[in-house]
Amino acid sequence: MGAITIQNLTKSYASTEVLKGIDLAINDGEFLILVGPSGCGKSTLMNCIAGLEEITSGHLLIANEDVTDLSPKDRDIAMVFQSYALYPTMSVARNISFGLEMRKYPKAQIEATVQEVATLLQIEHLLDRKPSQLSGGQRQRVAMGRALARDPRVFLFDEPLSNLDAKLRVEMRTEIKKLHKRLGTTIVYVTHDQVEAMTLADRIAVMKDGIVQQFGTPHEIYNDPANRFVADFMGSPAMNFIECVVFEGNLVVESAAKRYELAIPNAEALKASGLETVVLGIRPEMITEPKPSTDATYVSQMFLDVSVTEPTGPDTLAFGTWNGQDLQARLSPEKGRQAEIDSTIAIQVDTAKAVLFHPQTGARI
Amino acid sequence: MNSLQLKMGRALIYGLLITFALLYLGPLYVMLVTSLKDIEEIRGGNILALPEHLNFSAWSKAWSSACTGTDCEGLAPYFWNSVRIVIPAVLISTLIGAFNGYVLAQWQFKGSNMLFGALLFGCFIPFQVILLPMAKLLAILGLANTVTGLVAVHVVYGVTFTTLFFRNYYVAIPNELVRAARLDGAPFFTIFWRIFLPMSTPIIVVTVIWQFTQIWNDFLFGVVYSGPGTQPITVALNNLVNTSVGGKQYNVDMAAAIIAALPTLFVYFVAGKYFVRGLTAGAVKG
Numbered sequence: 001m002g003a004i005t006i007q008n009l010t011k012s013y014a015s016t017e018v019l020k021g022i023d024l025a026i027n028d029g030e031f032l033i034l035v036g037p038s039g040c041g042k043s044t045l046m047n048c049i050a051g052l053e054e055i056t057s058g059h060l061l062i063a064n065e066d067v068t069d070l071s072p073k074d075r076d077i078a079m080v081f082q083s084y085a086l087y088p089t090m091s092v093a094r095n096i097s098f099g100l101e102m103r104k105y106p107k108a109q110i111e112a113t114v115q116e117v118a119t120l121l122q123i124e125h126l127l128d129r130k131p132s133q134l135s136g137g138q139r140q141r142v143a144m145g146r147a148l149a150r151d152p153r154v155f156l157f158d159e160p161l162s163n164l165d166a167k168l169r170v171e172m173r174t175e176i177k178k179l180h181k182r183l184g185t186t187i188v189y190v191t192h193d194q195v196e197a198m199t200l201a202d203r204i205a206v207m208k209d210g211i212v213q214q215f216g217t218p219h220e221i222y223n224d225p226a227n228r229f230v231a232d233f234m235g236s237p238a239m240n241f242i243e244c245v246v247f248e249g250n251l252v253v254e255s256a257a258k259r260y261e262l263a264i265p266n267a268e269a270l271k272a273s274g275l276e277t278v279v280l281g282i283r284p285e286m287i288t289e290p291k292p293s294t295d296a297t298y299v300s301q302m303f304l305d306v307s308v309t310e311p312t313g314p315d316t317l318a319f320g321t322w323n324g325q326d327l328q329a330r331l332s333p334e335k336g337r338q339a340e341i342d343s344t345i346a347i348q349v350d351t352a353k354a355v356l357f358h359p360q361t362g363a364r365i
Numbered sequence: 366m367n368s369l370q371l372k373m374g375r376a377l378i379y380g381l382l383i384t385f386a387l388l389y390l391g392p393l394y395v396m397l398v399t400s401l402k403d404i405e406e407i408r409g410g411n412i413l414a415l416p417e418h419l420n421f422s423a424w425s426k427a428w429s430s431a432c433t434g435t436d437c438e439g440l441a442p443y444f445w446n447s448v449r450i451v452i453p454a455v456l457i458s459t460l461i462g463a464f465n466g467y468v469l470a471q472w473q474f475k476g477s478n479m480l481f482g483a484l485l486f487g488c489f490i491p492f493q494v495i496l497l498p499m500a501k502l503l504a505i506l507g508l509a510n511t512v513t514g515l516v517a518v519h520v521v522y523g524v525t526f527t528t529l530f531f532r533n534y535y536v537a538i539p540n541e542l543v544r545a546a547r548l549d550g551a552p553f554f555t556i557f558w559r560i561f562l563p564m565s566t567p568i569i570v571v572t573v574i575w576q577f578t579q580i581w582n583d584f585l586f587g588v589v590y591s592g593p594g595t596q597p598i599t600v601a602l603n604n605l606v607n608t609s610v611g612g613k614q615y616n617v618d619m620a621a622a623i624i625a626a627l628p629t630l631f632v633y634f635v636a637g638k639y640f641v642r643g644l645t646a647g648a649v650k651g
Contacts, residue, residue, distance in 0.1 A: 052544050073550035085541035089563040098559075099549035146549075 001063055002153035002186035003028040004049065009058035011044055011210075018044050020210040021058070026203075028063075029184045031177075035197040036207035037233070042190045045207070046156055049188060051075050062153060073102075078147035079156040082163060084139045086131040086146075093118075093127040096145045103150075117145045120179075137168045144179075157189040161196065173199060194234050198222065206230045223353060228362035231281050231355060237330070240287070242280045242322045243359055246270060251280055253322050256303035256344050262351050263298055266365070270356060273365050279357040282349070284317065287329035290348040298352040304329060306339040318345075400424065400619035407615050423616035427624060431617050433604035440621055443601035447581060447628075449512050450597055454519035455576045461520070462527020462572060463565060467557050469528070470535035471543050481532060487525030492585050503590060510592025518590055519580045526579075527572050534568040535561065570639035578629050598625045 004026040011019040019041045026032045034042040047053040049060065051072035060068050067075050078099070086095050093114050100110045118124045121141045131139060140160065147155055157176070161169045177200055180187055191197055197204050198218045205215045206229075214226035225231035231239050244251040249271060250261040262280070264270065270278060290301055304327070310317040316336025318329045329347060331339060339345045356365040395412060400423050402416040429439040469481050499518060500509070508514030538561075546556045587597040596604075602625045606618050 047544075050544075050548060052547065072544075072547045077548065079545065079548050081541040081545060083539050083541050085539065085545040087542070087546070087560050089560070098546075098551070102550035102555070146545075150549075 001028050003061075003063055004154060004186065004188070005059075005061040005064070006045075006049075007059040007061070009045070009048060009060065010056045011041075011048055011053065012056045018210050019048070019056075022210075022212055024205060024212065024215060026186060026188065029186055031180050031187045031200060031202040032189065033197040033201035033204045034188065034190045034207060035192065035194060035204055035233075036213075038192060040207040041210040042192075042207050043158060046079075046158055046188060046190045049154075050077060050079055050156055075154075076152050077154040077156060078150045078152040079158065080143045080147050080160045082159040084131075084143040084163075086139060086142055088131055091128055091130060092123065092134070092142050092145075095131065095142055096149045099146065099150045113149050113151075117149045120148065121145050136164055137172065140164060140172060144176075148179075148183075153186065155185055155187045157187065159191055160189075162191075162193070176200065195236060198234065204234075206233060208233075225281075225355060225364065227364050228279065228281065228357040231357070235283060237284050237317055237328050239281050239283050240322075240327050241357070242282070242325050242327065243277055244280050244323060245277050246275060251278065253280075253302075254324075255320070255322050256305045258303060260300060260302045262300055262349065262354075264351050264354055264356065265298060266356065269365050273358075275358070275365070277359055278365065279359050279362075280351075281355040281357055282351065283353070284328040284330040286350045286353060287327070288348055288350075289331050289335040290346055298350060298354075300349045300351070302347060302349060303344055304347045305344050307343075309336050309340050311336055396619045396623060400616050400623060402616055404612075404614060404616060420616075423614070424620040424624075426614075427605070427617045427621035431605050431614075431621065432608045432610055433601045434608055440598055440601055440605065440624055443596055443598045444624070446512065446591075446595055447597040447599075450515045450519065450587075451577060451580050451628075454516045454523065454580050455573055457516070458520045458523035458527050458576055459569060459572045461524050462529075463531045463562060463569070464557065465524065465528040466531025466533075466535050467561050469532045471538070471540060471561075472553075481528075484525050484528050487522075488529065492522075496585070496589055500589065509590070510595060512595050515586060515590050515595065515597070518586050519583070522586075523576050523579065526575065530568055530572050530575070531565070534565065538564075567639055570636045574632055574636055577632050581629050 004024070006022050006024040006026075009019055009022040010017065022045060024032075034045060036042050044053060048055050051067070051070060055068055058068075059066060062075060062077075087098065090098065096114050096117055097110045100113060105113075114127070115124070118127055121144060123138065123141050123145060126134060126138060126142070131142065134142065140163075143160070160176075161172055164172060173196060176189075180200075189196075189200060198221075201218055203215065203217055204221050206213045206221060208229055214221055214230045216224075221230060221234050225234065228241065232241070242253065244253060244262075246252075247261060249267040250263055253260045253262055264280075287304075304318070304320040306318045306320050306329075308319045309331075310319075311333060314333075316331045316333050316339075318331050318336060318339050320327050320329065331345075331347075335345065357363065358365060398414070398416055399407060399412070401419055401421070402410070403420050403422070406417060427439060428441055430437055431439045433440070433443070465484070469477055503509045503514045503518070506514075506517075508517060542560065543556060546560055551559065581597075582599065583597070584599040584603070587600045588603075591597065591600065602621055605621050
């Protein structure tokens with residue numbers, strides 16, 4: 001039904017190449033998220049899928065049908081825009097039915113569809129209002145209703161939640177996920193918010209400079225990042241990157257004026273690379289207060305000088321240094337309070353999930 | 366600041382406002398009272414005095430029997446000439462301007478900004494420069510001395526302004542609206558008719574007032590491109606004032622001038638509140 005295949009797609013404006021050969025295969029019914037910093041080409045890619053931008057070279061297939069040269073209306077897709085783009089002079093009902101009218105659906109069917117969509121999104125009481133009389137969240141629902149009414153093969157969401165306040169954003173996020181579960185239609189969703197990407201996606205494509213850096217499940221992206229950019233972009237608080245000297249297959253770390261050697265899981269790969277220094281990537285939740293009875297292979301005990309703490313409620317972020325470079329640890333609230341008093345505390349480091357990057361290129365080792 | 370200073374400031378502001386209002390309304394008052402006096406009273410009396418009796422004979426004379434050159438049919442036929450010129454010229458130039466603005470703001474193509482710049486340049490071309498070439502062109506097209514010819518001239522001249530108004534109004538509307546409509550399957554013209562025109566009420570009102578005032582008050586094109594039967598009211602008013610049969614008839618002149626000005630006043634009173642609102646309106650929300 002709604003599988004999308006993107007083959008070596010490029011897009012240039014005059015002399016600047018915005019998309020540099022994108023290859024993606026999106027399964028039918030999959031929730032794909034395009035994520036990346038602004039200017040990475042994710043919105044351009046989405047507009048190319050929609051047909052609102054012409055593709056410079058390459059192919060785009062929807063359900064194994066080449067749609068590269070089809071106009072937007074013939075691709076059977078619907079889109080939800082960041083600014084909602086509701087038609088300001090039309091009532092909510094007309095906004096929802098406009099696409100059906102344009103496609104010359106019979107009147108009775110249009111009315112039934114509007115009613116059905118309105119019920120699904122709980123906006124029945126708003127059908128006679130104009131968009132200017134709605135709140136941000138209500139407009140968002142109408143915009144989604146307009147897309148739903150068409151029952152397309154593919155939904156495109158272009159940063160749909162970025163104009164909502166924080167609380168509403170989380171609510172709508174859950175609702176979109178429920179909606180996808182219920183409808184099972186393919187969704188391509190653009191965001192720059194990595195939390196949205198992690199929570200919603202079946203698979204994520206992380207983009208930078210017009211290139212897909214990594215394409216995988218949220219679990220793969222988080223735990224097995226392809227390079228330093230992906231590791232840095234995904235995850236909040238962000239991963240720690242510490243440049244370390246390699247000594248007999250272990251990494252040397254200086255913390256609280258003492259030297260420690262950390263064992264790492266992929267020592268063979270490190271040896272094969274022949275690098276003398278390497279960038280250690282380790283997530284803050286792997287640096288905690290000492291815990292009893294953990295598998296000891298990759299666990300080290302050490303001390304850390306804490307300069308600042310940031311309590312977030314469930315846990316406290318502690319800022320210190322390793323090898324003179326900034327480090328974040330994730331402590332329990334109790335340990336966090338102790339760190340504020342003592343400044344030097346005992347911690348435990350688990351390197352089982354640590355990853356290594358080339359110090360110059362940022363490539364994964 | 367104490368309350369006395371506040372009151373003095375208020376008094377000063379109101380004083381100035383009233384002074385200027387009187388300054389503007391004074392001539393209108395003189396015109397009105399003069400048009401209601403008979404000629405003896407004008408000669409003998411004070412220019413500011415109210416008329417002794419209400420006398421509408423000057424008005425009916427100006428409308429239906431005053432002499433404009435050799436014809437003595439009053440302003441009526443010329444009034445209707447003006448109506449026949451103004452209505453199509455305003456409608457056509459507004460519609461074309463709206464369409465141009467829609468394309469220039471929402472469907473940018475290679476060179477569209479250059480084209481807009483060139484169109485803007487049209488706003489700064491003085492009337493006098495195009496008089497002769499336009500006369501030649503109208504003659505070639507067989508439109509010299511016709512109402513159609515005058516309408517065409519006003520449309521061509523007005524389109525630069527109407528395009529500017531609509532383009533600047535539409536450029537503030539996010540392009541996502543067009544994108545959404547395209548995905549909904551609406552073609553180019555449908556998007557214009559069904560989505561953009563309906564949300565243009567403020568700017569349509571501004572454009573209509575502007576164009577109506579410009580075209581109704583136009584004298585130069587009217588005097589150059591019209592023939593004996595197609596002269597607009599401004600030209601007739603000029604002829605009426607300059608034709609004197611047995612001395613100046615100030616009351617008739619004044620009545621004729623007010624008649625010639627009434628339609629623009631009417632349009633402004635009916636739609637005026639939209640005028641300021643439309644000129645200052647920002648993007649359409651929603």
